[in-house]
Amino acid sequence: MLELVNLHKTFMPGTANEVRALQGVSLTIQPGTFAVLIGSNGSGKSTLLNAVAGSFAPDAGTIRLNGCDLTRLPEHRRAARIGRVFQNPFAGTAAEMSIAENLALAMHRGKHRSLRPALTRNARTQMADRIRELKMDLENRLDNPIGTLSGGQRQALTLLMATWTRPDLLLLDEHTAALDPKSAAKVTALTQSIVQREKLTTLMVTHSMQQAVDMSDRIIMMHRGAIVQDYRDEHKQRIRIPDLMAAFDRLARRELFDESVADLLKSQYA
Amino acid sequence: MSLVLGAFTMGLILSLLSLGTLISFRMIRFTDITVDGSITLGASVAAVCIMRGWNPWAATGLAMLAGACAGAVTGLLHTRFRIQELLSGILVMTALYSINLRIMGRSNIPLMNSASISSGTEKLLNRSGNPFEKWNLAGWEVPLPDIANLACAAVVCLIVAFLLTRFLRTHFGTGLRAAGNNPQMARAQGINPETMIILSLALANGLVALSGALLAQYQGFADVQMGIGMMVWGLASIIIGEALISRVGIGLTICGTILGTILFRLLIAIALRWGLQPNDLKLVTAFFVFAALVLPHGLAALKKRTHRGERHA
Ligand SMILES: Nc1ncnc2c1ncn2[C@@H]1O[C@H](COP(=O)(O)OP(=O)(O)O)[C@@H](O)[C@H]1O
Numbered sequence: 177m178l179e180l181v182n183l184h185k186t187f188m189p190g191t192a193n194e195v196r197a198l199q200g201v202s203l204t205i206q207p208g209t210f211a212v213l214i215g216s217n218g219s220g221k222s223t224l225l226n227a228v229a230g231s232f233a234p235d236a237g238t239i240r241l242n243g244c245d246l247t248r249l250p251e252h253r254r255a256a257r258i259g260r261v262f263q264n265p266f267a268g269t270a271a272e273m274s275i276a277e278n279l280a281l282a283m284h285r286g287k288h289r290s291l292r293p294a295l296t297r298n299a300r301t302q303m304a305d306r307i308r309e310l311k312m313d314l315e316n317r318l319d320n321p322i323g324t325l326s327g328g329q330r331q332a333l334t335l336l337m338a339t340w341t342r343p344d345l346l347l348l349d350e351h352t353a354a355l356d357p358k359s360a361a362k363v364t365a366l367t368q369s370i371v372q373r374e375k376l377t378t379l380m381v382t383h384s385m386q387q388a389v390d391m392s393d394r395i396i397m398m399h400r401g402a403i404v405q406d407y408r409d410e411h412k413q414r415i416r417i418p419d420l421m422a423a424f425d426r427l428a429r430r431e432l433f434d435e436s437v438a439d440l441l442k443s444q445y446a
Numbered sequence: 447m448s449l450v451l452g453a454f455t456m457g458l459i460l461s462l463l464s465l466g467t468l469i470s471f472r473m474i475r476f477t478d479i480t481v482d483g484s485i486t487l488g489a490s491v492a493a494v495c496i497m498r499g500w501n502p503w504a505a506t507g508l509a510m511l512a513g514a515c516a517g518a519v520t521g522l523l524h525t526r527f528r529i530q531e532l533l534s535g536i537l538v539m540t541a542l543y544s545i546n547l548r549i550m551g552r553s554n555i556p557l558m559n560s561a562s563i564s565s566g567t568e569k570l571l572n573r574s575g576n577p578f579e580k581w582n583l584a585g586w587e588v589p590l591p592d593i594a595n596l597a598c599a600a601v602v603c604l605i606v607a608f609l610l611t612r613f614l615r616t617h618f619g620t621g622l623r624a625a626g627n628n629p630q631m632a633r634a635q636g637i638n639p640e641t642m643i644i645l646s647l648a649l650a651n652g653l654v655a656l657s658g659a660l661l662a663q664y665q666g667f668a669d670v671q672m673g674i675g676m677m678v679w680g681l682a683s684i685i686i687g688e689a690l691i692s693r694v695g696i697g698l699t700i701c702g703t704i705l706g707t708i709l710f711r712l713l714i715a716i717a718l719r720w721g722l723q724p725n726d727l728k729l730v731t732a733f734f735v736f737a738a739l740v741l742p743h744g745l746a747a748l749k750k751r752t753h754r755g756e757r758h759a
Pocket residue numbers: 187188195196197215216217218219220221222223224
């Protein structure tokens with residue numbers, strides 16, 4: 177279970193470029209839930225995921241995973257329990273190392289990194305078996321540098337790596353947004369099958385309303401660093417794409433209204 | 447023949463320096479100038495210990511340890527105190543200049559008649575029944591100490607290359623390479639790239655100091671100036687090695703680096719024979735590295751420009 181309590185994060189505080197990226201986010205996600213995070217650009221979705229992964233420490237608030245306080249733990253110490261796929265398909269793998277070496281690193285996530293050979297025959301067999309399931313013809317290319325693969329192939333492997341040791345939490349940040357439609361569909365299907373099979377607690381950011389409605393148990397909408405909508409259980413079951421669009425529209429209209437009121441006030445008092 | 451043998455021995459000794467540079471520059475991607483100080487550190491520690499009657503192997507081991515400490519300090523300056531990587535190395539290199547003078551007590555220690563790691567081999571060869579001072583090697587008369595030096599350098603180099611290859615293929619070594627290749631990915635896989643930087647620099651400078659210790663014993667002296675430009679020599683050797691064997695696996699990369707260093711020493715020996723001034727050596731080396739770094743980009747840019755020209759035409 178992931179528990180976020182009153183998270184705050186301000187970038188470049190006290191400067192003209194100050195951004196209040198998280199303004200008191202509280203959220204509890206039950207084990208096995210597939211939660212999707214939506215919201216306009218700059219609403220703080222990635223910042224929230226980065227805070228949970230440990231890319232930076234929040235200014236205030238608490239992050240707990242299965243009852244264990246992670247708030248002050250550095251990113252690499254959280255990695256044992258959190259799997260992560262980035263938006264950039266090249267970010268999640270070491271380009272100059274082989275497919276097998278990349279996978280070996282993931283198989284040992286959270287374990288002691290010993291002075292034993294990383295690529296045993298046993299490990300290779302396991303890798304080949306898992307990679308065959310991807311149906312990407314990669315099982316015979318284990319020793320090729322991963323940098324020679326396409327973005328879609330690399331993202332599929334990153335997903336495999338992120339989930340290999342069955343993490344307590346899977347974080348996906350628009351991990352199909354940078355792919356061509358065909359690869360995106362393939363990675364989406366792979367995501368669904370892995371998450372369902374392993375019953376992973378997942379927090380996924382997406383721009384695709386279709387994905388949000390189809391894949392999730394719960395849809396959370398963010399706006400200006402805060403959660404503004406939370407569709408869950410029966411409510412989520414009834415949600416369709418037009419409902420989400422309408423929610424976006426309402427936010428946009430409120431924004432417009434706020435700004436016109438601000439202009440009015442300015443013209444009256446300036 | 448003696449010239450070739452000398453270039454080979456020197457190449458083997460300096461390939462340890464190149465392997466150190468390979469770890470810092472290519473694996474963990476840290477431009478580490480500590481090298482210029484730690485090679486002298488290795489030489490001075492070994493020289494002083496041997497002068498005091500230590501076993502040459504023990505002296506060499508201690509030199510290696512000293513180099514590893516110097517590398518770790520550079521790593522700590524960069525990771526803990528957030529000093530730029532180049533500046534961290536410059537600070538340690540500068541400090542090492544004084545430290546090396548302190549260790550030696552003066553700027554130069556001669557080791558001409560002292561024991562060295564090849565003394566044992568020399569005795570062994572002497573005892574093996576050959577009564578002559580020289581050995582007949584394919585029709586060439588070769589002084590016995592030269593053979594002993596070459597054999598020792600080759601053995602040390604082979605052992606280091608073997609262990610290093612094994613190490614870089616372990617779980618830990620794979621993590622180290624990932625930390626250099628993609629720190630963000632390393633963190634997501636539970637590796638702390640900063641720890642890896644410190645350990646890599648310790649390992650790299652340990653090898654560099656080992657190279658320095660062997661160099662002092664081979665040349666017969668340790669000098670406080672001997673480290674100047676050594677990092678660039680290491681780079682040049684790596685680049686030649688990569689041209690010889692394109693990088694595809696750890697084993698081949700390490701072989702390439704060793705071969706590159708030997709070839710580089712041979713080229714230098716030949717160039718000096720042809721009348722290259724020893725004083726110009728570092729200028730030539732620097733220019734070579736510059737060309738090797740810039741040429742590929744330069745060619746690519748040139749290609750792009752001609753393409754654009756075609757379109758406009
Ligand atoms: N490292 C950073 N430094 C400064 N500003 C940042 C940083 N990361 C994000 N921001 C700002 O925080 C806001 C939220 O960004 P982000 O979480 O990436 O939004 P999104 O919902 O599109 O993923 C944006 O205004 C962005 O410019």
